[in-house]
Amino acid sequence: MYRITPELLKEVAGASVNKKVVDGLVKYLPEALEKYKINTKxxxxxxxxxxxxxSDHFRTTEEYASGAAYEGRKDxxxxxxxxxxxxxGRGVLQIxxxxxxxxxxxKLGYDLENNPELAATPEVSVLTAAQYWQDRGLNELADxxxxxxxxxxxxxxxNGLNDRLSKVQRAKRALDKAEQVKDLPPKPKQETPIQDLPSRPVEPVEPLPIIAQGLPFEPEENNG
Incomplete structure (x- = not known):
């Protein structure tokens, strides 16, 4: 396993980064990468x-726009x-x-529908991205x-293909210089326990077939 450091992430970004975002990724990425088998160069x-x-070069885990453009989007x-x-849009892959x-x-055991801001926190941001990566079989494409x-x-x-491919090459070079470790760092303590978050009731809505901005998604089947 490669050691994830601020220096490695900065090299991948190739631009100025948000220290808070990078620190959160350094804290929560190792366990997620291991869990979802994102574990080769x-x-x-x-x-x-x-x-x-x-995430705009590791600068944000929340869409800059207000989200008003999505109002009434039944899809x-x-x-x-x-x-x-x-x-x-929230998270490093902007659900x-x-x-x-x-x-x-x-899927992840968080009440994101009642607490949408939680999706922008470092831990959940990493988990939604890794879960999506697994669901779409992206390890195989990466291989x-x-x-x-x-x-x-x-x-x-x-969109942004050239920048994405350029970052792949930057990441490869950074990983070539990165330290490899056998053991994961200690599991970080969750910063804001879900039970301590205010819950704002909303009426449940049946998931619809959708393609979200920046994150195409296939909803689970309803067996009930």
Whole structure:
């Protein structure tokens, strides 16, 4: 396993970074990379390149825009007034829309639908990205060094392809110089326990077939 350091992430970004975002990634990435088997040079390089691009060079875990543009977007599950802003893009892969928040929260054991801001926290931000990576079979594409197809599955198209591929090369070079370690660092303590977060009730909404901005998603089947 490669040691994830601020220096490594800065080299991947190739630009100025947000120290708070980088520190959060350094804290929570190691365990997530191990859990989701993003554990080879190629897999880590492609993963870091994609989250670096989507987070504006590790500068933000929340979309800069207000989210108002998503208001009324039923394809995102935004069927109630205020859903556009409430479920704006958050996380290093920018999950967007009520349906994505509902489904990812259910997968990861967090009430993201009632606490959408939680999706922008370092731990959950990393977990949603790694879960998506696994769900879409992106380790296999990384093994084939297929950055173009990874970009299509992350972005829904090829926006920013050149920057993403450039970051893959930067990540490879950075990993060549990175220290490899056998053991993970101690598991970090969760900064804000979910039970301490204020819960704002919302009526459940059936997840809809959607393609979220920057994050195409296939909702789970409803067997009930």
């Amino acid at each position: 190629l897999r880590i390089a492609h993963f870091l390149a994609q989250i670096a691009h989507e 995102l599950g935004n069927v109630r007034k205020g859903d556009g802003r409430r479920y704006k 967007t829309g009520r349906a994505n928040y509902h489904t990812y929260g259910k 084939a060094d297929n950055g173009k197809q990874i970009t299509r599955k992350v972005n829904g198209g090829y």
